[in-house]
Amino acid sequence: MKIMVAIKRVIDYAVKIRVKPDKSGVVTQNVKMSMNPFCEIALEEALRMRESGLASEVVAVTMGPSQCLDTLRTGLAMGADRGIHVDSTSALHPLHVAKILMNLVQIEKPSLIILGKQAIDDDCNQTGQMVAGLLNWPQGTFASKVVLDKEKEEVTVDREVDDGIETVQLKLPAVITTDLRLNQPRYATLPNIMKAKSKPIKKFTPQELNVEIKSDLEIVEVTEPPKRKAGVMVSSVDELIDKLKNEAKVI
């Protein structure tokens, strides 16, 4: 059984982002880039399935300009068997990414696709659901626990929903998107980083996969959110209650 994992290169989660003065986006020059944390969790889950004998191969896919190869190498160093890079310099929206993945599925024929539930840059939370829809595969989004039954060709997914945990059972092939508490991703070790250099990476363009990059969204502007001003410090519980009662008038 083959698992396909989609990974995205984003601004590192620890970086405090800055909005460009011309409001066209956020500053990405000279900013540390990393693999999207939700994608790391997705890859980790796939690797654990392979290590427990449930899967035979893990293929990592990334899309974007050539710098994305760094992220793909990180995925290979974590343990993915091979990589696919879809080379594109134009902005890819989730619908494009889902269509590219759909076409890669026709080539690779995986039984499971695992993705992060969202990327921490655009926070869209769309791609997994969209590729599942395009393929007419069942979906288990926001997964906090995944149990794969190879015999029955089924996967049971615990999903983090607003008011608790929901459990669904999906027939393979299926799409899973990962939430934060699913697992703790591993770090790539130095020997594995060296080994990753010789792992194969296939390259495609969106055109080769018959996906036309035509956008139906236009970014008008990116701005900073309004700042909240700091309030006052109080020195005692009595003062706090007094302020809440007489100043804020909330109790």
Add this chain to the structure above:
Amino acid sequence: LVYCCRQQEDYLNVEDEHLLELTAATSLAGNGNSSVSVLLAGSGPSLHQAASHAASSHPSVSQVLIVDSEKFKSPLAEPWAKLVHLVQQQGGYSHIIAASNSFGKNIMPRAAALLDVSPITDVTGISDAQTFVRPIYAGNALCTVRYTGSNPCILTIRSTSFPVPQKSNDSKAEASISQVNLSNFDEDLNKSRYIYQTSQDDEGPDLGNARVVITGGRALKNAENFKLIENLAKKLGGAVGATRAAVDAGFVPNDLQVTILLPFRYMSFGGFGFLWECNMMRDSKVIVAVNNDADAPIFQVADYGLVGDLFEVIPELLEKLPEKK
């Protein structure tokens, strides 16, 4: 023509003011889109009860579409996305709107893919019928995006920045209720099964609807100490929330994690105020923070800060706060 979709239980359990997608829909309707339809699916008598509630919920609502079928008893994405697709083909709507909760976020992108359009998720502001504001980078930037594709424009709505819809006193404004024709519905139902849902049963209001949220952070040290937060919440008639750190540490289940932009009053105890927590409460009206570290970043966003030991402060508050009327 705009339509929004919901599960039937939702329509019975929440106050009108929390039907954000309806508010958003009516504001779009005011922008030249003629009317609003509401799609409700589920089964049993409560569906019809929900439908009549929806029909009278707002004067802009001209039609309630109902689907009475066992297929939609559970919130599975596969049949729901197909249904949204089918209703769109039958009605040719300009916008499809759902709340940005775990139901809407699961279903709408899938439906959008079936309709070959880009959805816009987590919208917090509507500039015009095609232009929307949404937070990116966990709320550290706001992105204004224009939809230039063909109909429908699919949105999920988050935020409290939408005004509360005016309750209609005009009893004539009742919308028509009609059944969706499912003869073309061809969902293969065997691919996914809904097993069950666990959730915490507590008496207080839930996080999404509460006027006051009392949040505990990692500093509470263990699940036992979280009782303090619960007691305070009870006293103030508020909901209990938790920071991600507290959930990760296993003090409380995940459904208490504060993940939405809180509209109302927010009291944090021992929440350090990491970036994420600060973003969550950016839109809160009044923020109170208690932490024993005077340098905790949470004090930079709080309206009232108190440096102190929460194990002393909370009991004192419990004692001195007036009983809720």
